[in-house]
Amino acid sequence: MPEECIFCRIVAGQIPADILYQDDGFLAFRDISPQAPTHVLVIPKTHIASSADLTDDHVELAGRLIIIARNLAEKEAIAESGYRLVINCRSDGGQQVPHLHLHLIGGRQLSGRLG
Numbered sequence: 001m002p003e004e005c006i007f008c009r010i011v012a013g014q015i016p017a018d019i020l021y022q023d024d025g026f027l028a029f030r031d032i033s034p035q036a037p038t039h040v041l042v043i044p045k046t047h048i049a050s051s052a053d054l055t056d057d058h059v060e061l062a063g064r065l066i067i068i069a070r071n072l073a074e075k076e077a078i079a080e081s082g083y084r085l086v087i088n089c090r091s092d093g094g095q096q097v098p099h100l101h102l103h104l105i106g107g108r109q110l111s112g113r114l115g
Contacts, residue, residue, distance in 0.1 A: 007099035011045045020075070025061070026068055028104075037107030038076045038083070042069050048100040051089045069104040078106035 009015045011027055020040060021028035031039040042065050048054065054062060066085065073079040083106030088094040 005047060005097070005099050007041075007043050007097055007101065008047050011043070020072060021068060026064060028068060028072055031103070035103075036105045036110065038073075038078050038105065040069070040072055040076070040104040042072070042102040042104060044100060049098045050095055050100055051087050053100070065100075065102045069102055072104055073106065076104075076106070082106065082110075084110055 003009075006015060010017045010029065017027075017029035019027065019029045021042075025045055026042065027045055028040055028042045031041050044061055044065070046061075048058070048061075051062075065087075069085055070079070073083045083104060086103040086105065087101070088096075088103075
């Protein structure tokens with residue numbers, strides 16, 4: 001665990017977070033600077049710097065991130081109206097914390113359609 005990684009410190013219990021989900025390999029908590037009424041971060045407990053560092057050995061991990069987010073969308077009552085899943089990659093992609101994380105964003109009409 002990189003000592004300077006804020007998400008690793010949350011996993012270790014050194015920094016408090018509003019945790020919505022936790023299992024042996026993953027943690028989900030509310031973003032402290034939400035961009036919508038529902039803004040949850042889903043992270044692997046294992047430190048992986050970004051999605052660029054995923055390998056074929058991480059197929060199950062990547063799939064679990066999405067399934068956990070889908071389950072949380074249902075729990076947060078945004079599944080029917082819709083939501084956005086975002087993974088930013090490195091600085092030019094908008095990644096601010098160098099620990100792989102997925103943003104679950106919803107609870108209002110989102111702007112900036114992508115496709």
